[in-house]
Amino acid sequence: MFDTPVLIVGAGPAGLTTSLLLARAGTPSLLVERRDGLSVLPRATGINVRTMEIFRSIGIADRIMAAAMDSRDLPLWVQLETLRGPLLASLTPQGPRGMPDSVFPTPAAHVQCAQDRLEPILFDTLRRYPQAEMRFDTALVSLRQDADGVVAELEERHSRRRYPVRATYAVGADGANSMVRQSMGIATTGEEHLGREVNILFEADLAPLVQGHRASLYLVRNGTLTGIFRPVDEGSRWTLTTAHVDDPTPEQCVQAIRAGAGDPSIEPRIIVTQEWELAAAVAERFRAGRVFLVGDAAHRMTPGGALGMNTAVQDAHNLAWKLAAVLGSRGAASLLDTYQVERRPVAERNVALSWAIWKDVRKAGHTLGAVLGVR
Numbered sequence: 001m002f003d004t005p006v007l008i009v010g011a012g013p014a015g016l017t018t019s020l021l022l023a024r025a026g027t028p029s030l031l032v033e034r035r036d037g038l039s040v041l042p043r044a045t046g047i048n049v050r051t052m053e054i055f056r057s058i059g060i061a062d063r064i065m066a067a068a069m070d071s072r073d074l075p076l077w078v079q080l081e082t083l084r085g086p087l088l089a090s091l092t093p094q095g096p097r098g099m100p101d102s103v104f105p106t107p108a109a110h111v112q113c114a115q116d117r118l119e120p121i122l123f124d125t126l127r128r129y130p131q132a133e134m135r136f137d138t139a140l141v142s143l144r145q146d147a148d149g150v151v152a153e154l155e156e157r158h159s160r161r162r163y164p165v166r167a168t169y170a171v172g173a174d175g176a177n178s179m180v181r182q183s184m185g186i187a188t189t190g191e192e193h194l195g196r197e198v199n200i201l202f203e204a205d206l207a208p209l210v211q212g213h214r215a216s217l218y219l220v221r222n223g224t225l226t227g228i229f230r231p232v233d234e235g236s237r238w239t240l241t242t243a244h245v246d247d248p249t250p251e252q253c254v255q256a257i258r259a260g261a262g263d264p265s266i267e268p269r270i271i272v273t274q275e276w277e278l279a280a281a282v283a284e285r286f287r288a289g290r291v292f293l294v295g296d297a298a299h300r301m302t303p304g305g306a307l308g309m310n311t312a313v314q315d316a317h318n319l320a321w322k323l324a325a326v327l328g329s330r331g332a333a334s335l336l337d338t339y340q341v342e343r344r345p346v347a348e349r350n351v352a353l354s355w356a357i358w359k360d361v362r363k364a365g366h367t368l369g370a371v372l373g374v375r
Contacts, residue, residue: 007167014295014312015173023129025324042114046306052108068113077217082262178297184288190281196244204268299347304357
C-alpha cells in the first residue's frame, strides 16, 4: 500500500495550489486527477487581488501577468445591443487591473488570465518540488477513514487497475460533484438548481466590432439574443454565455454569435460547447475527521463576480499551512479545526454575493471590500 501524508483529489486550481503550498512547506502529498491532463477550457478567467497576493508570495505573479489578457484601463463590462453598439452602460471596477498601482493598499492587481493558461503555470511550478507527486488519469473509487488516517481506493482509468493509498489526511478538491464529499456523507445547503446556461467557446476576429468600447465583458441584449461575450485572451478566442438550449447544434451556436455580434457575415469556429447549471450552495461541513473540502467541492457559485476560483485558491491557502504545521509537529491537531471556522463563513458570504451579482451585474465592480476584508 502506498503511503502519503496528504492525498489531494482533483487537479484544478484548488488542488494544484494545495499541493504547491504543501510542497513549499516541505510536506509531501499525492495529487490525483481523473482527467488525462489539465483543463483545456478557459473556464474561470478573473483572478482577484487577494489571489494574486497568494501567487505573488509563491513567486509566480509575474508569469501569470505575462499570460493574462491586458485589461489595463478597461471597463469591467459594457452593455450594448450588439458588439457593434450602441453603448448603453458601462462599469469601471475598484482597484488596479492588469498592473499594480503604487497608491493602492496591496502590491497585487486583478488580472484576467484564463484557467487553461493559469493551470500550466501552477503545474510547472509544482513539478520543481520533489515532495509533490501527481498522477493523471487516476480516479477515486472509494474513501474511508479510521483512527489513524484515511484509506482511498484509486483506479488507473486506462488500465482499470485498482490499488489502495493510505494518507494521514485527505483533501477533496474534486469539484461540484465531489466524490470526496459524497463519500463523507456531507450534504449541501442552498440552491443547486437556479437555471441552466450554455458556454460556447469559439474563435473569431471580433476586435474590429468592439473598437472604441473594449471591455472585459460585453453584456448584449437585443430581440434575438441575451448573453455575455468574454474575450479569453489577446487572440481570437471568445466565449458566449447564454440561456441553455438542449444539445445546441453548431449552426445554432453560429447564429447566436452572429446575433450578438451584430454581423451576419462572421464565420466563427466553434471549439466546444459546455452546458452547466447555476447553483448557490455551501457544504454543511468543510471537514469530516481527517478529510477536508476545498473549492467547488465545498461551495458552488455563479460566475458573478469571478468569486468561485478565487475562493477556492484562498481555501487552499488557509488549509495548506495548517496541514503542514500539524504534520511537521509545529502545531496541535486542534489547529485544523480553524479551517472550517474561518473559511465556511467566507464561502457563505461569497456564494450570496456571487448570486446577487449574477442577478444584477451593476454590483460586480464593488467587491473589493469582500475580497480584501476577510479577517
